[in-house]
């Protein structure tokens with residue numbers, strides 16, 4: 375429970391043997407994995423689970439991979455969601471269009487798992503540097519994940535396990551607004567029943583713990599939307 379949440383990879387692929395292979399290898403690397411079988415399910419899971427990266431097959435039932443990518447890019451909530459497209463050999467033109475549509479990278483089938491995992495790591499490192507580092511910083515706040523230590527300026531901040539996971543989640547996505555439901559899923563887990571109001575209680579505790587007289591409150595409340603680590607706080 376005390377460990378920072380691992381990046382969540384959404385695998386969108388209708389070939390079950392490949393999905394199974396991808397899940398096995400991604401989990402072995404320490405990622406969390408969720409699966410969608412078609413484009414419609416992909417859109418739903420992208421909303422519900424806010425994955426850190428999407429592995430998106432080109433040829434899918436219902437909505438094609440390219441259309442899924444286009445839709446993800448067309449909405450504020452998923453505009454910056456990293457996407458790696460999986461394409462079949464011989465779709466050279468499609469590959470280029472894939473990048474035009476806003477995919478961060480593409481990989482041609484058949485591919486080696488070593489290559490795929492390297493691409494995943496590279497995209498996550500580029501887009502969310504926090505995943506690649508043991509120490510994440512935002513303004514004068516730092517979270518040392520190996521030592522499980524939080525500081526604001528020179529002051530040690532003592533957090534309960536839930537407040538720690540909340541802060542770590544915000545640090546991985548600075549500036550992004552999360553609804554209470556999204557925070558529940560990310561921090562408590564989607565299989566746990568907790569009232570949305572509980573999130574407010576823990577946000578309140580996190581704020582209090584991070585409070586330094588004369589300094590800004592780094593957690594922003596976005597009316598009727600949720601909470602974010604405030605970009606304007608960062609100097």
Ligand code: CA
Nearest residue numbers: 388431433434
């Ligand atoms: Ca396919």
